[in-house]
Amino acid sequence: MSRSTFDSSDNRKVQTAIFGSAGSDEPALLPQGRDSALRFRRRHGHHTFWCGELLGGCGAQLSARIPGDRVAHFMHHPDVNGRRRPCSRIHIDEHSADHLYVRHALVHWLSGLGFVSDTRYGDPAATGADIFVPALRVVLAVRLSGHNPAEWELQNARLRQGGWHTDWILGPQCGFASAVREHGGTVWRSRCSGTGIERATEIGTADSTGAVRWTPFAELSVTSDGLLREGITMSNTGHRKVPGVATTAPPRYRDPVLDALEEAFRIDGIAAMRRHYMAIVWRMWRGNADEAMQLRAKLTR
Template sequence: MRGDRRQIQTAVLGSADSEEPLLLPLEAIELDAFRRRHQRDTFWCGLLLGGCGAQLTTKLYTDRVCHFAHHPGPDGQPHICGRRARGISSADHLYVKAAAAAWFRNRGEEADIAFAQPDGAQVGSLVDITSRHRRLRVHLDQAVEPVWDDDGTEPVLGMSVPVDRDTLIRRWYVHRIRLDSEGTARRVQIGTEAFARPTEWFALDTCTMTERGLSTPAVEKIIRSRTSRPAPAWTPGRARKAPDVEFRAEALDVEFRAQVLLRELADARKVEAVVVVTRLCGQIAEVTGVKEETQAQLAAAVADARRWLEQQTEVRRSLLADLDAAVAAGHTQRVRTLLTHVNLTAVPDRTEEEIRVVGEAADHVASAAAEATERVHALLEDLRRLPRNLAADRLRPQVQQLIQTAAEAGRLLGQRQEIQIAVWKTRADLDKPAPAQTAAPRTPVERPHQRPQLHKQVARRHWMKTSCPRCRAGSGQECVVDNGSRDPQVRHVPHDERLQPIIDERRERQRNQPKPPPPWRVYEVTCPDCGQGADARCTTTSGPHRSRVERAKEFTRLRKPRPEPGAEA
């Protein structure tokens, strides 16, 4: 059996069965202070970390990441340990248990906290928290699929655990958990994710536990927005009998349900969720017992949604044709972008041809990522052979090539490679903003070039449909700080590398589109009300008739040719 040479970043204090986790600093200067602070402590490859239970020591390096290491065996040979999880997030289940226990203790409550292992799942994948209200199951990874139909258990999802849009719409919201590194510890953050809303994050102390389950300030806002309804208009009259009151309450419930469906349909169309729109159209068509005005709204919404679905079918066919051509031409980046768009417009009844095109595209992307992973290994090996005192500007071109190749490799890279890339970025000064250069004084007409803020040019609903080539955040996920961590912090704005392709594609479409004709002026059309012709004002004293304004807008929308001089429209 070969020894696992991945670097160990976490340990437990005191003994092999300890539940007190510890995170080792990555930098040498921080490790010196860490050693002084824990000079009387012992570090162990904890059993609850999936470790072997042996004692660990710290390894200090100035040219690579510091880490824990096992003591050699009695024969001087390296110790063999079968521990799988070794990175920064490998002790997160212990931090979650400690934080949850302190949270309940501060509220004078008790809770049973255990590391569940259903179907042989690895310890650390799940944390079950059972209180007097209900049970929370924290999914820190994707080893066990969340169960949404268990009324007694509420899933809380880690950053890497996906949730489909249908579940978000049906449940209104789901909770997520994130752990941020603070020195040699990890701090728990709770997020609330809702359909068509950004995830809002809160400190654990701001959350509460109710009969409904875990609650955050965002939950209260979502529930108010979903359940509030306008008060019915009151009209004087004689008192009604009880059955009439019950019938009126039932009618209000039906009206409220109809408005909820209309709002959900609008939300689903905003994010182009074809499957959800199709399902909601069927549900709306079954609604009965509403007012004539509401029934007309429902019918119009369904008709418009079905026209939109037909358009999406044509869009999907065009995307698939482009995707097939991109695979044939070997344009990997375009294949990756188009495949993301095709998956967003997924439908349950794909044809055999569509299945073939999508399958070949997925195989192409996977093959390209595997090749990129091999190139990353080769580039790292080349960098290790360079002199250690090589200047940062000499390193920069090779490290930039490494970063670009790592983006192509995506999630196939292991944690060790990610940490190594982060170290080389630091050595090449690529993780710091470029220093401002001194320039000659400029005239008032000239202004220094400023980097455009791309996140202000692309709406969230557009870039959330794509993946990020820099931090490898997938579709529907926020960009994260690409510092090599397994559980990095979420960025406030997406990376420019995620936004630039969208802007480039938009500019290309604008260049290829014919220039629209100028809009029609109001007095270029004949007024339907007073019959005044072109260049003649309406007979009113308050400006043109509304119908004349609407006709000018309609002619502009239809791009109707403008009239010849002297002609009327």
């Protein structure tokens, strides 16, 4: 790797990045050990890495630096004049992208149950994600940080507008648990482990002492009253619910790209549908996974 690839004065030791573009939500965690970091770079060498907006980053491109005598980490590319780029990103450790890993795990789980979901970022984007399930009018609010009860109440009121039920899934350092419990809610906790894009996610319910009962995703279900674990449990609204029984029949899951291609066919005919499809396939075949991912995201907006 040439010295011009990264800024040798950048000593921020950033552990997490985003694949593909500054606005992507595909997280990457670089292992600190040299051997594991080299395997990571070999596997993902065709991707680009960024100080992502959803990590509270500056949007600059990053490179994986793997020195022999120090921990591996991401480094910012220098600006056009070779100078260090300013970056005010606060969270840079191994847990700083966990809201995105938790979001991906929940969306994958919901898809397996047949539910289409929509993710919105904010409050703040660097440590939170809101997953809306329209068929049930349920929001799963993922938060890594936050301690002010007044802040939680504002966010909770916003998310519940229009009659949406909201369940809060809090990271180990998030201090919203008391506020959630005082308003009759179930305190869900999340934790992540592992490195790279395979980082594993678990969620569970916390009791009043803070002890967490971690629950496999296979033993969870979701209804219009929110998340439930196996057995009969009390929902946040105080009703007894049986997991696995949705109050609204879930739609069959469809890849949103298929819906977008069908819409292109309906409006502009077979030629438009084929053009969009081949644009994605061509880039994947040429090894430009980042470009294919960006095209896919653009097509489904």
